Amino acid sequence: MGSALLSQWVNGPEAITVVDPAGSDVPDGVALVTDRSEIADDQFDCIIAAVKPQLIDDILADYVSNLAAGGYVLSIAAGYSAARLSKLMGDAPVIRTMPNLPAAIGRGVSGICPGPHANDDHLAHAQDFMSRAGSTVTVDSEDKLDRVTAVAGSGPGYVFEIARAYAEAAMKQDFTEDEAREMVLGTIGGAIAMASEPGAPSLEELRNSVTSKAGTTAAGLDALNGDGGLSTRLHDTLQAAYDRAVELR
Numbered sequence: 345m346g347s348a349l350l351s352q353w354v355n356g357p358e359a360i361t362v363v364d365p366a367g368s369d370v371p372d373g374v375a376l377v378t379d380r381s382e383i384a385d386d387q388f389d390c391i392i393a394a395v396k397p398q399l400i401d402d403i404l405a406d407y408v409s410n411l412a413a414g415g416y417v418l419s420i421a422a423g424y425s426a427a428r429l430s431k432l433m434g435d436a437p438v439i440r441t442m443p444n445l446p447a448a449i450g451r452g453v454s455g456i457c458p459g460p461h462a463n464d465d466h467l468a469h470a471q472d473f474m475s476r477a478g479s480t481v482t483v484d485s486e487d488k489l490d491r492v493t494a495v496a497g498s499g500p501g502y503v504f505e506i507a508r509a510y511a512e513a514a515m516k517q518d519f520t521e522d523e524a525r526e527m528v529l530g531t532i533g534g535a536i537a538m539a540s541e542p543g544a545p546s547l548e549e550l551r552n553s554v555t556s557k558a559g560t561t562a563a564g565l566d567a568l569n570g571d572g573g574l575s576t577r578l579h580d581t582l583q584a585a586y587d588r589a590v591e592l593r
């Protein structure tokens with residue numbers, strides 16, 4: 345996720361240093377170090393926590409002395425609470441965000457939640473930073489951010505899985521993998537673009553406009569969600585993701 349954001353963050357004025365022990369590729373203009381010792385004496389206005397939540401305790405505390413006076417810590421980690429991170433980082437100001445993977449093409453959706461000691465300047469920077477990767481929504485509680493995580497942070501995973509299953513079903517209707525992928529992604533992309541037009545009808549109205557009385561779509565929709573199974577499954581999906589975020593706090 346860090347690389348996806350980095351690909352958009354480089355379009356701004358900040359000088360960015362990435363610490364990655366694996367030494368992966370970084371965009372032009374970004375400094376890469378593979379060991380914190382290489383930047384031991386350096387100061388940064390913003391430290392970004394982009395490792396897995398389970399690794400934050402082991403990794404981030406080493407960077408307390410790298411945070412410049414007046415700076416803040418920006419976390420993209422799921423669940424891990426701002427209060428816990430602030431404490432770990434010597435009572436530093438913390439802002440939590442929850443981006444999603446289409447940030448890689450500037451089409452992400454990011455939740456932003458100011459945490460302990462964060463001031464308006466920190467929040468303004470975080471909003472500017474995240475908006476380079478797509479749209480943002482600022483929420484006023486971490487519980488809400490954990491719900492953004494369930495809906496949008498994990499969301500591309502659900503969408504890719506739905507598209508994968510949809511394409512698999514298309515292949516069972518005697519299409520090749522390439523044909524199925526093209527038809528399914530074209531159909532999803534076209535439908536989403538239409539629903540996203542300014543002034544577009546509600547999603548329910550759009551669905552109804554495809555559904556001829558006693559026609560093929562009605563037959564398909566009955567199999568898809570006639571018993572409410574899809575609605576229940578999606579409710580359970582979001583609830584399970586939220587519950588996991590709560591466990592990671």
Ligand SMILES: NC(=O)C1=CN([C@@H]2O[C@H](COP(=O)(O)OP(=O)(O)OC[C@H]3O[C@@H](n4cnc5c(N)ncnc54)[C@H](OP(=O)(O)O)[C@@H]3O)[C@@H](O)[C@H]2O)C=CC1
Binds near residue numbers: 365395421442445498
């Ligand atoms: N994936 C997603 O769509 C989203 C992820 N997030 C959050 O982003 C964070 C990263 O997740 P994700 O990108 O999926 O996970 P990854 O494992 O792909 O990324 C974590 C990166 O941290 C690196 N790393 C490991 N140890 C260190 C260290 N000591 N110092 C610096 N870097 C280190 C890893 O390197 P290596 O691979 O070599 O171990 C890896 O490149 C998580 O906190 C997650 O909750 C938030 C929103 C969406």
Ligand SMILES: O=C(O)[C@@H]1CCC=N1
Binds near residue numbers: 493
């Ligand atoms: O699966 C995860 O935990 C991360 C957070 C949201 C998306 N990926």
